[in-house]
Amino acid sequence: MSETPAKSAAITGAEIFVRCLQEEGVEVVFGYPGGAVLHIYDALYRQDKIAHILVRHEQGAIHAAEGYAKSSDRCGVALVTSGPGATNAVTGIADAYMDSVPLVVFSGQVPTHLIGNDAFQEVDTVGITRPCVKHNFLVKDVKDLATTIKKAFYVATSGRPGPVLVDIPKDVTAQTAVFEYPKQIKMRSYNPTTRGHSGQIRKALELILSAKKPMLYTGGGVILGRASEALTEFTRKLGYPITNTLMGLGGYPASDRQFVGMLGMHGTYEANMGMHHADVLIAIGVRFDDRVTGNIEKFCPYAKIVHIDVDPASISKNVKVDIPIVGQVEPILREMVREMDNMPDQPDQDTLAGWWRQIEEWRAKDCLKYDRSSPIIKPQYVVQKLWELTGGDAFVTSDVGQHQMWAAQFYGFDKPNRWINSGGLGTMGVGLPFAMGAQFAHPDATVTCVTGEASIQMCIQELSTCLQYHLPIKILNLNNRYLGMVRQWQEFFYQGRYAMSYMDALPDFVKLAESYGHVGMRIEEPGDVEGAIREALALKDRLVFMDFITDQTENVYPMIPAGAGQNEMILL
Amino acid sequence: MRHIISLLLENESGALSRVSGLFSARGYNIESLTVAPTDDPSLSRMTIVTSGSEQIIEQITKQLNKLIDVVRLIDLTPHRHIEREMMLVKVKVTDNTGREEAKRLTDIFRGNIVDVSQETYVIELTGHGSKLDSFLEALQGFPVMEVVRSGVMGIARGEVALHL
Known part of the structure; x- marks a missing residue:
């Protein structure tokens, strides 16, 4: 806020919200405005310490906040409006819960007197998110707002980390109270163990x-x-x-x-x-x-x-x-x-x-071997080249499926926080917003997203966010025209009945990238893979979408089939 | 095996659903659940009767402890403890013989008749669940109109206590 109010003066809940985030040292908030959070957005507008990143879908906001947290040692913060804003956020919150990502998510809520009234854009956000948060709060009184936010950050980041949601009714953001941020918080019911016996x-x-x-x-x-x-x-x-x-x-x-x-x-x-x-x-x-x-x-x-x-x-x-x-x-x-x-x-x-x-x-069995002389691009080869050309030091996000496994198998990570993927929930669509979050946490680093033509379409709208904030992410789309992992299971366990796993009517990803203002490339020959990645990495200030047309029949090996033991692997 | 778990939890809206939601989400059995505020109005005391293998009971207590609203917890089963349940039964008593027989049974089970109308008694009975079951069996000759059971409450004997 341009004028800092005197310590004893009462300020609005929206202003208290902003002050709390400043006290927590929050630098970036990923979010999307709406009716219930208008007071908060107004308070954010009137300050310049916290950057607000406007995503294109609330799911993208949560995943971006996750990517920010997973790639760094900071807590991710997201802000969404009531109703659909909150329900769109649920997938991201569940993803963060499964992978223990420290996250504080703020959702707007209808004014307290309308709660339970089936008001416009009302849902029971605390109820909907209860099974997939570490904890959540509904703030009913502006006097409790600062303490609740302090608790939220404390719970999210201590012990086994996880997402914490704070639901704030609109009238609470308009009411006033004296701002006081507790330096420390003690909760009688929450004392995570630190030292081992x-x-x-x-x-x-x-x-x-x-x-x-x-x-x-x-x-x-x-x-x-x-x-x-x-x-x-x-x-x-x-x-x-x-x-x-x-x-x-x-x-x-x-x-x-x-x-x-x-x-x-x-x-x-x-x-x-x-x-x-x-x-x-x-x-x-x-x-x-x-x-x-x-x-x-x-x-x-x-x-x-x-x-x-x-x-x-x-x-x-x-x-x-x-x-x-x-x-x-x-x-x-x-x-x-x-x-x-x-x-x-x-x-x-x-x-x-x-x-x-x-x-x-x-x-010596060399279980990750694949046909290196193939005339069709092998997806493993793309990841291997990416590893070589980035010196193994890039931030790599992935979506979910075969490409995720190849990225995990073939990009040798020497440092922590470089590999950002959805392990527990297995959420398709996380790759691009994860990369956005990682790029915000590390503005000068090389951030890459290894994805597939199916996953990338689940949060493709975030290409627009990437343009707005000039995020030079390098997207490697391993395009095999299939839901590869589904196709692999159908080949192995359903006698090749490929039900709904073929991706028909795909967009022209080069034109798609270009229409979002980015650079698009289509790579069809193994001999062009290295050159394309080099070229993309050299475009330091542009997002590059590399569409690799890969082998449709490639499977992820080795594999332990469901129900088998660890010594019963299928090798190539 | 059947276990009685007592917990102290923050007396806040939503705390109960966090506990019940945990049981349904993880597929744990729940036989009965009772909850009410304690002498400290900021705390509620809950008694849960559940069943499962040792491993499942261990998970249940750990997962309950993990809930932020749960302040303290004790599995009463391995301790010497008292468990009580209360029951209210409405029976139809149309003639003098019936009224006398109902009164006699109530006395034997050390219950009380707490409401009398022209043709009904409400009998109050407290005790172990099996005693309440026996009483209902003994009442078989009467048309039972309504049965209300509180679910189990429990407390440890002697020095063991669940408090802050």
């Missing part, structure tokens, strides 16, 4: 150091807990093989020899075989998701399991673990590194060497 840590270390066939299995909790440095130190000190989940890629450098690739349904042979044969499993910041475990009855049959996680409810939820440690991953790993030298037993190097020989045998 020292006794458990020692017990776990004893088991870890006595392992003959150890395996580290780490996930998104390492990224969210900013623990990749500690994890790297811990893993190198142990000399054990490590695998990452889809959400955990970049938590440990992919180019390191100890990294055996991603695990799970489309993980590497060596990672899944290593898991299956392991005698000690060290699970860190993971939740034993069904895409990782395969058939739970056959999961890690020989392993004693140590599980480190900030969320007690993740412990023994799907798989019974032997030594749980509840707390933040980072300080626990630091303590383990410190304690390790004081332990009486150390890993037996001969046994470990034998285990590594076995793993190298599995690795």
